[in-house]
Amino acid sequence: MLELTPLTPAHIPLLQKYLRAYPRQSCDYAICNLMTWGKIYGNSFTIWKEHLVIVNPKYDYVMYPVGPGLSAKELRELVDIYREGHPLTQLVLIPEDWQIKIPDITQYFQLREDRDWAxxxxxxxxxxxxxxxxxxxxxxxxxxxxxxxxxxxxxxxxxxxxxxxxxxxxxxxxxxxxxxxxxxxxxxxxxxxxxxxxxxxxxxxxxxxxxxxxxxxxxxxxxxxxxxxxxxxxxxxxxxxxxxxxxxxxxxxxxxxxxxxxxQDMGLKGLRQAKSSYMPAFLVKFIFGKPLD
Missing domain, CATH: 3.40.630.30 (Gcn5-related N-acetyltransferase (GNAT))
Structure with a gap:
């Protein structure tokens, strides 16, 4: 099992250290969201192989680790460790450029993009x-x-x-x-x-x-x-x-x-129309990774 610690404001300097060194554009990595929504979801974290790993236990999500980069095999190892107590765990927020950085990830995970959470x-x-x-x-x-x-x-x-x-x-x-x-x-x-x-x-x-x-x-x-x-x-x-x-x-x-x-627009029709009407420059994709059997 991963040794997880509940996220609190005391951990903000640690979050800033990792996210400034390895920035992510997804709003789920914003420190404000990690703190305020994290209080609802019970977000916890650990440092694993020199990477910051954030877990959402409410939905059994392991957020893609923040750090210099893990191999696809290591990502699967990480998820499998958490799956020991949470068999429905998925890896979420996989980078859009996975085909360049971790092209063999599809050997370990079935990838799925969710437009509602872009x-x-x-x-x-x-x-x-x-x-x-x-x-x-x-x-x-x-x-x-x-x-x-x-x-x-x-x-x-x-x-x-x-x-x-x-x-x-x-x-x-x-x-x-x-x-x-x-x-x-x-x-x-x-x-x-x-x-x-x-x-x-x-x-x-x-x-x-x-x-x-x-x-x-x-x-x-x-x-x-x-x-x-x-x-x-x-x-x-x-x-x-x-x-x-x-x-x-x-x-x-x-x-x-x-x-x-x-x-995101969460799939709400009115919200999608309102956000689209301002002509976004681009969308940050939300990609799930379900472990392959």
Whole structure:
């Protein structure tokens, strides 16, 4: 069995050490997600053959190890060790360039791509400029919002805004009748994020009009040139608020990063349409590896 240790904020320096040396574009490797969603899933880790290995025990997932690289045979050895107590274990988040780095992995695993869990990545510059006919409607909605709410402000999220963010998130979910296992878990992840705000590397902004919150976004660094937006909520009664929070987030980040990862659509039709409408530059694939018998 692997000797696993539950992930806590005390392990953030260790995570940063590995992920800065061996960056991954998948949002599942973002430290904020590892901490906040990890609290829900019970994420644990170990160091195995000088690689950081993160395990999601709720779904019996072994995340592809972070480090200089293991052979396909070693990856199978790792998964088999965890399978001793968890026979349904799968290796997840296999790099897209596996055919170059580990071409023989198909001798040990059956690979499967899941489109529902692919990350949407955008050029931040494009989200700021919103050029072209396909994005013209979004630009017009932003202009309408500015005309209707000319005195709106953009303020940074701090830990003292915890209750405001949680209440707004609950209101958003209730009014849009958004329920389900994932969405309930997302609400808990937002609560976890706000409760851990001063312990984890995370930022965010609020769109505020006359002391009323219109929208917010929460994000954190993914790699040196990519930032990941973890949560984005808006007031549907304020026309254009959805477009404004996206635009203001991009403006807030444009001097520090090139790419914005807006995470997955989970197979939700409306969310897929919304994320696709902003014309992503590329998707980060989610590839499973089921051990072959």
């Amino acid at each position: 990350d949407y990545v955008y050029l931040i510059e494009n989200l700021v400029k919103l050029s072209g006919k396909k994005l013209a409607k979004k630009k017009n909605l932003i202009s309408q919002f500015i005309r209707t709410y000319p005195e709106y402000q953009v303020i940074p999220i701090t830990s003292d805004k915890k209750d405001v963010i949680i209440r707004f998130s609950e209101k958003w979910r209730r009014e849009r009748n958004m329920e389900g296992i994932y969405l309930n878990a997302e609400f808990q992840a937002i609560k976890n994020t706000m409760e851990m705000w001063d312990e984890i590397p995370v930022e965010g902004i609020i769109i505020c009009y006359k002391n009323r919150i219109s929208a917010f976004s929460i994000f954190s660094e993914q790699t040196v040139d990519m930032v990941t937006e973890h949560f984005e909520k808006f007031d549907p009664e304020m026309k254009g608020s959805a477009q404004v929070i996206n635009w203001e987030t991009a403006k807030y980040l444009q001097d520090r990063y090139i790419w914005l990862n807006r995470e």
